[in-house]
Amino acid sequence: MRHVAIIGAGQAGSSLAAKLRELDFDGRVTLIGDEPHPPYQRPPLSKAYLTGKLAADRLALRGPSFYAERGIDLRLATTVTRIVPAENRIEFGSESLAYDDLVLATGATPISLPVEVGGALANIFTLRTIGDVEEIAPHVGPGKRALIVGGGYIGLEVAAALNQTGVDVTLVELQERILGRVAAAETSAYFRSLHAERGVRLLEGVGLVSLEGEDRVLRARLSDGSCVDVDFVIVGIGVRPSVTLAEAAGLAVENGICVDLQGRTSGTGIWAAGDCASLLWSGRRLRIESVPHAIDQAETVAANILGANRDYRPRPWFWSDQFDVKLQIAGLNSGYDRTVERKGARPGSCSYWYFAGEKLLAVDAINDARAYMTAKRLIDAGRSPSPRDVADGALA
Amino acid sequence: MPTITFITAEGKQHAVTAEIGRSVMEIALEKSIPGVVAECNGSAACATCHCYFDPAFTEAIGPVGEHESDMLDFTAAPRRPESRLSCQVRVVDTLDGMTVRIPAMQ
Ligand SMILES: Cc1cc2nc3c(=O)[nH]c(=O)nc-3n(C[C@H](O)[C@H](O)[C@H](O)COP(=O)(O)OP(=O)(O)OC[C@H]3O[C@@H](n4cnc5c(N)ncnc54)[C@H](O)[C@@H]3O)c2cc1C
Ligand code: FES
Numbered sequence: 001m002r003h004v005a006i007i008g009a010g011q012a013g014s015s016l017a018a019k020l021r022e023l024d025f026d027g028r029v030t031l032i033g034d035e036p037h038p039p040y041q042r043p044p045l046s047k048a049y050l051t052g053k054l055a056a057d058r059l060a061l062r063g064p065s066f067y068a069e070r071g072i073d074l075r076l077a078t079t080v081t082r083i084v085p086a087e088n089r090i091e092f093g094s095e096s097l098a099y100d101d102l103v104l105a106t107g108a109t110p111i112s113l114p115v116e117v118g119g120a121l122a123n124i125f126t127l128r129t130i131g132d133v134e135e136i137a138p139h140v141g142p143g144k145r146a147l148i149v150g151g152g153y154i155g156l157e158v159a160a161a162l163n164q165t166g167v168d169v170t171l172v173e174l175q176e177r178i179l180g181r182v183a184a185a186e187t188s189a190y191f192r193s194l195h196a197e198r199g200v201r202l203l204e205g206v207g208l209v210s211l212e213g214e215d216r217v218l219r220a221r222l223s224d225g226s227c228v229d230v231d232f233v234i235v236g237i238g239v240r241p242s243v244t245l246a247e248a249a250g251l252a253v254e255n256g257i258c259v260d261l262q263g264r265t266s267g268t269g270i271w272a273a274g275d276c277a278s279l280l281w282s283g284r285r286l287r288i289e290s291v292p293h294a295i296d297q298a299e300t301v302a303a304n305i306l307g308a309n310r311d312y313r314p315r316p317w318f319w320s321d322q323f324d325v326k327l328q329i330a331g332l333n334s335g336y337d338r339t340v341e342r343k344g345a346r347p348g349s350c351s352y353w354y355f356a357g358e359k360l361l362a363v364d365a366i367n368d369a370r371a372y373m374t375a376k377r378l379i380d381a382g383r384s385p386s387p388r389d390v391a392d393g394a395l396a
Numbered sequence: 397m398p399t400i401t402f403i404t405a406e407g408k409q410h411a412v413t414a415e416i417g418r419s420v421m422e423i424a425l426e427k428s429i430p431g432v433v434a435e436c437n438g439s440a441a442c443a444t445c446h447c448y449f450d451p452a453f454t455e456a457i458g459p460v461g462e463h464e465s466d467m468l469d470f471t472a473a474p475r476r477p478e479s480r481l482s483c484q485v486r487v488v489d490t491l492d493g494m495t496v497r498i499p500a501m502q
Contacts, residue, residue, distance in 0.1 A: 041437045043439065044437075058422065061425070063425070063428060319436060319439055326441065369463050369466035369467045369470075370466045370470075373469070
């Protein structure tokens with residue numbers, strides 16, 4: 001019987017396994033994950049789950065009997081330690097498993113603070129897994145002082161969530177503005193004032209010099225010369241794709257495991273999808289870190305394992321919830337040369353449209369579902385409205 | 397626990413017991429009802445959990461939110477008066493006996 005083995009029981013791995021069955025694959029499917037939990041959603045970890053508004057059992061992506069009912073052999077708390085491509089075999093612990101097709105859905109790992117700046121002290125956390133939140137939770141409470149390192153989406157979401165539980169939050173961003181890597185100055189400005197209004201101390205253009213304390217962190221020394229007393233620190237300075245297994249197996253890796261448009265790696269019968277995979281897009285190797293991408297790419301790989309020969313066309317979109325604001329992003333803004341603002345129909349709603357020349361690349365919609373949905377359709381269809389219509393005209 | 401019956405686009409019925417407090421989208425995923433995609437897992441960000449709710453239960457379900465209503469104007473299947481994002485509808489005991497129709501497209 002044909003056997004598809006999947007390493008990584010996260011968003012991509014679980015979607016892929018489910019899709020194989022949906023497409024009536026009747027061979028063996030093994031889904032192996034190193035975490036103790038069945039596949040779950042990560043987005044709430046930095047939002048409702050961190051504030052305790054959502055219980056752990058509500059994070060699960062599927063019902064408890066889903067995998068068994070579909071004959072998906074789900075092995076949790078199991079770390080795959082080696083791939084032996086020449087023998088179509090993977091190893092975990094003392095066990096060895098032969099595959100016909102192998103999928104790497106290993107995700108990404110947060111970047112930690114170096115030991116030289118105090119990264120080895122206790123009470124310093126990154127946030128990727130339920131386990132991470134379980135470690136952070138006991139430190140959260142009114143009056144506690146948190147330092148957040150990094151003003152990207154995760155850092156800002158964590159800042160908002162902690163602020164709402166009464167934690168006194170300071171956020172430092174080394175670049176001149178928050179969201180500098182991912183969004184236009186206007187979007188940064190919107191979120192800067194949102195956080196400032198709610199009492200988050202937001203320091204831009206300020207780096208962390210060192211974290212100090214005996215064994216646990218007590219204070220942070222910042223590049224503006226100031227010092228902040230802290231009870232705990234959350235580091236949100238980005239992730240690295242989890243490629244160790246792939247590299248050791250000799251697969252091509254460049255900003256993630258290289259895949260072709262169909263999801264094949266450089267190894268025979270080996271595929272990759274999700275945060276760990278880098279795809280060739282407009283001439284460069286791109287990794288997209290988002291749930292919808294993980295699902296879409298994984299589903300395409302599932303179809304291709306069964307012979308569909310289908311290219312994956314990313315249609316990136318993303319969302320972020322901070323306080324009562326919902327940001328929805330469609331497209332990829334890289335290479336934009338200007339942004340156009342569009343006021344929304346409801347109070348406080350607006351959107352920023354990214355253009356390269358006359359071509360619409362992406363949109364940041366803030367509390368503005370209409371702008372988001374319209375833009376998403378236009379971008380998916382490869383259509384560009386005129387910047388003047390974006391500013392004040394009809395868009396349909 | 398209330399019983400909710402999902403009807404797929406092909407007309408297949410799935411009667412399930414629904415835990416109070418969860419969203420109808422969560423129930424659909426948990427019971428593996430086909431056709432509810434829910435890419436954003438309940439953040440009201442994707443509109444792929446669109447369903448047609450039994451009009452007899454409109455009052456028990458509660459009103460449509462502004463953001464939800466804006467999203468509903470752009471669903472893949474046509475919006476109807478009984479359209480909701482199933483992730484925004486909480487299960488309460490007065491929903492016992494309700495039917496939820498799943499559209500052909502998300
Ligand atoms: C806090 C947080 C908030 C986020 N918010 C959003 C959001 O609002 N919107 C959005 O679109 N996206 C969001 N994301 C991103 C999204 O969660 C990821 O893009 C998505 O989970 C990627 O799926 P994946 O399957 O590639 O990786 P993962 O979901 O990370 O799954 C990979 C799994 O593989 C396991 N694994 C790795 N190596 C091995 C091994 N050797 N053996 C066994 N198992 C292994 C890992 O432990 C992990 O469980 C967020 C992410 C985080 C962390
Ligand atoms: S699950 Fe995305 S809008 Fe309901």
